[in-house]
Amino acid sequence: MTIRVYNTLTKQKEPFETVAPAKVGIYLCGPTVYKESHIGHMVGPVIFDTIKRYLVYNGYEVHWVVNITDVDDKLIAQQHERGVPMSAIAEEMTIDYLNNLRALGVDQIDRMPKATEHIDGIIRFTQALIDKGYAYASGGDVFFDVLKDPGYGKLSNRRPDEQQGEGGGAASKKRSPGDFALWKSAKPGEPAWNSPWGQGRPGWHIECSAMSKAILGETFDIHGGGLDLVFPHHENELAQSECCHGKPMVKYWLHNGLLRKGDDAGKIGGRSDRESPGGKLSRSAGAGGLADVIAAQGGERIRFFLLKTHYRSTVVYGDEGLDEAAGNLETFYRFFERFQRMTGQRFFNLPAANTREAGNVEAASEPLSKVVRQLRASFLEKMDDDFNTGGAIGDLFELVRELNRHADQSRLEEVGNVKDPRIVGFVEATRVLRELSNILGLFRSTPAQRGGAAEGVVPKLMDLLIDLRKEAREKKDFFTGDKIRNALAQMNIMLEDRKGGATEWRMGGPS
């Protein structure tokens, strides 16, 4: 019943206890919007979207913040390269990012602050660190002095004196190599803001410290991001905030694993584009922007694929896994269709409990209800244990199997009357599947990517062919009947005969 989370700071699972009763503040590091997002940018949003759903389901009031970094060296480089103002590039790429989030069903984010909207707070934060002796101005830049912070390195488990630090021109202005910039002086032609240290812009890490403070407070519950951000980004954030406030910044640091390309050892994102020669993603899985991938695969497939594996694991991303996810989803989609045939109701319209408490009804003595309750409890147990979505999805499969089995054994197809108690009981049991899949953000509406009823004349032609085949079969002319079905199969159109003589058709197989 108690939620436990793995905390990068302590390297162990801990009971989840909020700073303020029943309230949770979550800060997730979002993208630097200098070019289109890639699939790797979606891992954090999908898992944290799920985490928020689960916490809300458990009765917490959750405030989830994802920042947008819209000022940065890479953006400035793009500005020079494209001859387009940084702000325009940022705006364009932010829209791209938001579109991708929406396609994957990520709709739980409460606020998305931009770095450029918090320049004042960043300057105040920087000044405070200087005043307290943790930072120093040097030639128009301001650096954080890592040797002044006795706690520095505790998140990533490093010694400050071992750090290489960034090289180049900044190195000579630093007291020690591990020091990092809070404020950077601007060169001519670069975007700049006035500050006590002259024209300049924020360093990379300070924006998150300033924005999380402004929105979530000096101490909040969960800070998330990709595993690659542990060092230096989160280590530096942590140092800035705790030195500035003299109190813990975050209770739980959660880091998601990174994606790896399937076909070779290349990596996704980062600056490795030219360093991983064989690292191309296949066309369906990766070429073109993420928007193209989503268009080809469907957002739900990608979400399901990501949720199948525990969020802290490395996930190998490629066609193989995506195809498997597609096949897995078919199992559910087919059940939803069957459910509708039997009950006359759409699964996607089923009302279901949206809190743990509301869903916690007594199991009836009859077998279906009992096993459904058991699976529900098992699902929640998995989620309680550091949001084990992979294990929880296993329970969802079992749930569908139990529902199908029950429908088979009770011959629900033959009942005919949707008010029949057997049907009513079945609907009741299926509500639990809706309740649980909602937590994962799955099956919330009719899948967009499924084949089936097309527009225009095709459905009419299909009706005609199905009718002809039916007549042939009634005359025991199976040769003609099979000819129609096989020819359609060649066109990737599958016929499925139902009990009672109806025939349905669909485009394509699971993949």
Place this chain on the structure above:
RNA sequence: GGCGCUGUAGCCAAGUGGCUAAGGCAGCGGAUUGCAAAUCCGCCAUCGUCGGUUCGACUCCGACCAGCGCCUCCA
């Protein structure tokens, strides 16, 4: 070199100090079907290697082997 992660069936992937080690895919055998599709039933693993702790480890510790990530303003 420093920090860290992973190694469970053909493949993907949960999990636990001691009942029959989830689930999915593929495969095999059945039920059902005119034949199919879908669905259901059954079969399919001793948990990288070697030691140690323990009454007992796949689960804890150590070593080793293998793969991977970060240490470079990559989520």
